[in-house]
Amino acid sequence: MRRIVLFVSLIAWACSTPKVDFSTEVKPILNKHCISCHGGVKKNGGFSLLFRTDALDTTESGKPAIIPGHAAESEMIRRLTLGDPEDRMPYRHDPLSADDINTLKRWIDEGAEWGTHWAYVPPKSPELPASTALLSSIESAGTHPHNGIDYFVRQKLDAAGLSPADEAPREVLLRRVSLDLTGVPPTQEEAQAFLQDTSPEAYEKLVDRLLASPRYGEKWAAWWLDMARYSDTKGYERDGPRTIWRYRDWVIRAFNKDMPFDQFTVEQLAGDLLPDPTDDQLIATAFHRNTMNNDEGGTEDEEFRVAALIDRVNTTWQVWQSTTMACVQCHAHPYDPFRQCDYYQSLAFFNNTRDGDTDGEHPNLRTYALKDQQQADAIVQWVRQKSGDEEARDMRLFLRALEPKYHPHVLDHFVNGELIDTKWLGIRHGGSARLPQIPLDGKDQLFIRYWTGDTGGAFDIHLDATNGPVIARVALAKTKGLKVIRIPLQATSGTHDLYFTFTNPAIHPERAVCGIEWFAFRKQLPGDGAETRQMEDSVLALINREVEQTPIMIGNNEEQHRTTHIFERGNWLVPGAAVEPDVPASLNPFPANEPRTRLGFARWLTSDQNPLTARTVVNRFWEQLFGSGLVETLEDFGTQGAVPLQPELLDWLSWQFMHDYHWSMKQLLRTIVLSGTYRQDSKLTPETLEKDPSNRYWARGPRVRLASEQVRDQALACSGLLSNKMFGKSVMPYQPAGIWNSVWSDEYWKTSAGEDQYRRSVYTYLKRTSPYPAMMTFD
Secondary structure, eight states, X not given: OHHHHHHHHHHHHHHHSOOOOIIIIIHHHHHHHTTTTBSSSOBGGGOOOSSHHHHTSBOTTSSBSXXXXXXXXXXXXXXXXXXXXXXXXXXXXXXXXXXXXXXXXXXXXXXXXXXXXXXXXOOOXXXXXXXXXXXXXXXHHTOOOSSHHHHHHHHHHHHTTOOOXXXXXXXXHHHHHHHHHHSSOOOHHHHHHHHHOOSXXXXXXXXXXXXXXXXXXXXXHHHHHHHTTOOSBOOTTTOOBOOOHHHHHHHHHHHHTTXXXXXXXXXXXXXXXXXXXXXXXXHHGGGGGOSOOOOOTTOOHHHHHHHHHXXXXXHHXXXXXXXXOGGGGXXXXXXXXXXXXXXXXXXXXXXXXXXXXXXXXXXXXXXOOHHHHHHHHHHHHHHHHHHOHHHHHHHHHHHHHOOSOBOGGGOEEEEEEEEEXXXXXXXXXXXXXXEEEEEOTTOOEEEEEEEEXXXXXXXXXXXXXXXXXXXXXXXXXXXXXXXXXXXXXOOOOSEEEEEEEEEOTTSOTTSOOEEEEEEEEEOOOSOOSHHHHHHHHHHHHHHTSOOEEEEOOOBOOGGGOOOEEEEGGGOTTSEEEEEOSOXXXXXXXXXXXXOSSHHHHHHHHTSTTOSSHHHHHHHHHHHHHHSSOSSSSTTOOSTTSOOOSOHHHHHHHHHIIIIISTTOHHHHHHHHHHSTTTTBOOOOOHHHHHHOTTOSSOOSOOOOOOOHHHHHHHHHHHHTOOBOOXXXXXXXXXXXXXXXXXXXXXXXXXXXXXXXXXXXXXXXXOOTTSOOHHXXXXX
């Protein structure tokens, strides 16, 4: 009988003991003690614990380290429990505790299931906590939740033996929410109106007014522009100026009109790939033109193009996915389920864009004066009537961005010529250079942008050799600066090498007389009458206009497609296996109906099946309002990141954001700032100091330092100097003389006049190598 009772008891104990959870119990042990030698960076002994397939594979010893269901026979357990420190694992480190070893034994005996990290499971909509005990606790405390946030927070407070703080005084709440939503304090009139409004809806009306204020977009744009690595200069040593303020204005407008975050994502990552993109959608793509550009002579264009490309991959994963992907450039992730091929499959989405490390930062969106824009529209409409929509789209792109075109860095076979500063084709009398593999079907004219200080020179363009058939000949006139000319080409089919030969007997052969910035091969406009010639002349006149230009993204056409390779150990000079655009297998699959382009990738990011995007955005907004995120490691949701104390609240807000708010950022912010949790007094009591010193349970209201921009803006507002003028070129408020002194640049700070000295800090000119001193003070 005793044996039966004991047997039944053991069965009951086994049934009542939950299985070991890989993510919360096993993975932390492996990350702490094992992964550094048996993970993504190293695979000592042929054993890796990064993926289950690797962990169960045969090691260099010829046998597997883990045998599911048989911990006692598993080499891993044997090595962890050896007495000899030279053989015991972890090698030359303290042995694992008995509890850790028992956890690993149970896990293997239970089948060594891998499990999925919480952040890689799509969020679901949890039920609001509404137990009798919770409702009774709320009622007895005399507090009433304002929305779902408060139910989740209160549940954790009760479990921790804490009580929520009282609501903050109205004047404190007014200042807090004004600074959080608009970045500037309320005016005296606004403060008086709120404090005199004793209606129950007073605070809600205040929040709605602040969200509708133009100041809202300026405040939150400054936050986003930091993640977009926005600057008015190109970076590196020369750090020359960059005209990209229109992107900053686009971000402000997007926040003010409450552009849904999924659309906000698509337009920034792939606005150029939308059908007939507007100028605004093209400007949005400047998000990834905020990468640095090296103007220094002698640099390798491809090296710095790749550097910008890598930055785009890393930034995208960090901003949208809170994932530390940078290390995967060289090897599999040390801790998280991402292989090196995943990195380059992501990179393949961004690899086929027209930009390179060129002096002119092509491609650029050309912003014409109103009269010229009307003429450009008329040309496009004329082409549409004569040749159809496809030709019209092609002409519109050419007039807007001078694309597609070729840059001199693709030239080779130089004779008495070279690349000047690695950016320009410089060619002399008797010189030649090759432009390889140019498709000429349907291309019967060539546009070049060039300069020369001499007269009498001429170009011949040969097919396939310097002595091959001449398909064009053009005499070059002396220019004042850069000039675009149109060269008729003899009709030619197929793909050919083109050899450019230059002659000018009047000058010495060692003197460089002509520089070319780019080449564009195009089809002539339809017809051969006076109307067609007038249109051709109008096109040439427009593209010779000196206009403001904004760097944008434009995809390569089929003729200029790049193949993406894995870089061995992350070195761009050692390309390995070719890869196609794809997403990591550990996350949601790529949508079957989407193109394998940046557009498809952007839509994958904002799919409701993506486990990271909504959580990342919610967490970033929460951090801005409370000082720390629901996940403390803001940019690392991986297995080495912090575990959220309120996972249900994070998922509830993420679900609301995607499904109920339809990605509305204003609605998300509104929900948070209307919650009782946000409206609490921030005073610290002895109880909360002892039990929750870091306010991780949100037992009191937020107390957050102002950003440097807000400190300056607040000073200007309180003094009555702050200008509410919006948009336009970046301004230069006072800074001491000499800060910009540089060996390589003759740029200098031109202090703005009038109200431009006192505009909000989001409009202040930002130089990468010399930020505005007032901002640096608070860095």
